[in-house]
Amino acid sequence: xVNGWKVAAIIFIVYSFLLTSLCVWGYVTVIAEEEAINDxxxxxxxxxxxxxYEYGVCTCYDIDEYGExxxxxxxxxx
Numbered sequence: 001x002v003n004g005w006k007v008a009a010i011i012f013i014v015y016s017f018l019l020t021s022l023c024v025w026g027y028v029t030v031i032a033e034e035e036a037i038n039d040x041x042x043x044x045x046x047x048x049x050x051x052x053y054e055y056g057v058c059t060c061y062d063i064d065e066y067g068e069x070x071x072x073x074x075x076x077x078x
Contacts, residue, residue: 036077044075053077 040058045051050061050069062072 040075040077044077045073048072 036056036058037053040053041051044058045060048060048062052059052061056077058075058077059071060073060075061069064070
């Protein structure tokens with residue numbers, strides 16, 4: 001017969017593994033997003049005064065003759 005502490009230990013080990021996997025996945029996702037944002041701001045839109053990165057789309061803005069921002073360039077970064 002299996003003791004209660006052995007079942008609890010197995011559940012705890014599985015839970016710890018799943019929690020660690022979730023933390024690693026979150027860290028990798030955040031780092032990838034940060035790299036995409038930095039690429040948008042500092043490489044793709046380096047020649048423009050303003051940039052915005054959202055949902056994988058990098059948008060560069062330039063200032064028009066009225067002093068307002070207009071979209072100058074848009075690039076999809078998957």
